[in-house]
Amino acid sequence: MSRSLQAKIADVFNEPGCDKNAAKGEKERKKGCSKPLTPGAAAGGCAFDGAKIALQPITDVVHLVHGPLACEGNGWDNRHAASSGPMVYRTGFTTDLAEMDIIMGSGEKRLYRAIREAVARHDPPAVFVYATCVPALIGDDIEAVCRHASEKLGVPCIPVNAPGFVGSKNLGNKLAGEALLDHVIGTMEPEFTTPTDINILGEYNLSGELWQVRPLFERLGIRLHACVTGDARYREVASAHRARVNMMVCSTALINIARKMEERYGIPYFEGSFYGIEDTSTALRTTAALLVRRGAPAELIDRTEALIGAEEARAWARIAPYRRSLEGKRVLLYTGGVKSWSIVSALMEIGMEIVSTSTRKSTREDKERIKEIMKTDAHMVDSIPPREMYAKLRNGEADIMLSGGRTQFTALKAKTPWLDINQERHVAYAGYDGMVNLVAELARALDNPVWREVRRPAPWDVPASAAGGSSLAAPVAAAAARA
């Protein structure tokens, strides 16, 4: 690994803004936050995957993956980060290194040519170049190629140095953040600024969720300057340093950006979420308060409270009709990405019962929160092995499971309703509107008569006395008797 990458990784592992990290001792912290993987029992994506997830939602740039086919070939076009305009980001670009490139060491040349071709064809405002394992192993210097290409072609080429084998998806998120801090943020000026400009960090506009909250800010006269990186344009991210407040959405993923922007540009940040009614309100409230502290007119706070009051009432009114379907139903919540407590509180609010919630990726603070909401920590589990999960569902210990795609079939094969709440989902669950969506989807899943139907025993599994044959036979016999 190049010295600079080594330093970067040590740096992000040492993140003081991360509360998990703050709780560790000096020695533990040095070890970093990636747990050693167990060969034969590992499941997650790589650092490159994480970096791509964090950056690909920038819609108008070319995302070029330097490596053999697998990294991009198997992985492109797999998420639903939505765009309101440019579509270049959905195109899969890769150097698709062949054996000869690797043997001859011509990878860097091929990369430069690839950048040139992509620029010539798409004329993007920037090119993001992703390192992967093989070029990293043979020592391709993507930073040098990017410098050279930026100069020659007059288009900023951003090296994203997060080859898969350096660690987890989460580390990749952070290395992506570092790439933005080093090469993008602060390199352009916005066309204009307002006293209520904010950035949202770590929101990727999956299935259009950004559009569920953007109108709320707009209604308050708050300008969403840059979303990092959902539905973003390069220029917005490059000039994000002029915003007044940063809201950080996906707890620890881009914490380094938030903290370093505070350090460099004096932009205060807070951590919030748009999942759940209460959370959405808190996010709006905190944004307004911070903006006022930074000089926005004080009446913003009153207007925010008024909007919150109205929207909360409207959301609850929209949710009410579903209460009948959901009340008392037992949920198995198994999430990684989104903060489980905000969903926990929302589900409990409508009368559902949480049988388990996983806290694999939660911080200590998150766990405290869950305990507080659920009044016990009995239902918090770290992770559930698939065999146990299947057994739980099969035994009817939960009426529905909410999880990501990986556990989807464990639920479905156990003939249990399931709802996707991870990155591959197609439904938007953010803000007040999103919570109504979630409740509607839950009801739709639970109320579906298909569950009754698929649980019917096969004719050959029915004990003879109860089988269809005998009940049919009875009237025949009766008819015969009558005759």
Place this chain on the structure above:
Amino acid sequence: MAEIVHGRKACATNPLKSSAPLGAALAYLGMEGSVPLLHGSQGCTSFALTLAVRHFKEAIPLQTTAMDEVATILGGAGNLEEAILNLHKRMKPRFIGIASTALVETRGEDYVGELGTILRKNASLRGTSIVYASTPDYAGALEDGWSRAVAAIIDALVEPGGAIGPLSRQVNILPGVHQTTADIEEIVAIVEAFGLSPMVLPDISGSLDGTVPSQYQPTTWGGARPEQVARMGQALHTIAIGEHMRHPAGRLRERTGVPVTLFPTLLGLEAGDRLVSLLMELSGRTAPARLRRQRSQLEDAMLDGHFFFGGRRVAIGSDPDLLYGLAAFFHVMGAEVVAAVASTGNSALLERIPTQRVVIGDLQDLEDAAAAAGAELLVTNSHGRQAAERLHLPHLRVGFPIFDRIGSTHRCTAGYRGTRDLIFEVANIAQAGLHAHGPGDFADVLPGEKEASHACAPVAAG
């Protein structure tokens, strides 16, 4: 004879191919009680797994040796051993299929030697069949990985010698990577119709067909059994499907002496006839009434359907053997293959494709060629959806991956019935795009100011 053109781009844009290790993993999934293990970094497995799950809509066992940077530099033997032992302990597989990735191949490891050492060292692994295929991502694609994995299974498991010749009723079937569950079921039914007993390797029709097991199953459930594979030498004959199966079929013949017939494709009337003739010969029986009816139904479908094919301009992009089969099908039905893109140049069939030029390239090449040639139908995997949208073309999804339609593994395009159904599918896409004529369609019946436009008015795309 088609001219083969190798793209010269440095920047592959919208990849058409899926990786070779993934192809190998799919083959290993056709074994019972199996877990495929990719030897490389965890990310490769994660991407491959996600893609396979999106295609099959099934939980799929797929594991990784989880090479991190340090392991890569120091050598991966330790990780390989740990992974095998862990799998053995946690999942109790009967079969572990290992496929290498670009990472370990670039470092150049002697994993064959390492694997030997690991197996000698660990007596507990005796009851598990463990095979290894070399499938670096930088060489080839899905078909190559699948083919190498099948060859590896044959090398490791089939007992050499042992042909019992004409007394046997067993026929080995070596399907290619693009045979679906439904295709395999259809082939099995056809073979059985002649009183022969098929032995399929790999058999995803048992393991990836969507059955709902009544208990939790960490490995594959269904598929070819190692002990059945061991006895493949007792067969009367081997039927291999797709040029990429020539290599594994050859290995099987060398090992056992069982003769091989290779079918480039099973799509089309002629291919169906060849299969039936072979089975008549092998079994000494004539074709049963059911197959005769099916053939006649296919003829009828060709008659009813040809109206929607004749002169229609089709662009196809896929792995090379599948490309050959599809192009031949469209050609026979009267369509014109105006653009053909193959994911790799690794098939001898490419030059026999009935079109002018076959480009070895990506979906950008397909999109460009389709646009330039005025194609009316795009035939490729789900990744082609963006191109189809931009070109406003109907999109027939074929090959792998198909992630935005369900049931693709239950679509049959093999034999008389499969061909019949594909004709219906294409004809219906064409009909969905038909529009009611208006006077505007006939603006050029007399030469006017404007040059008379293209002789054949394009049918509006749906």
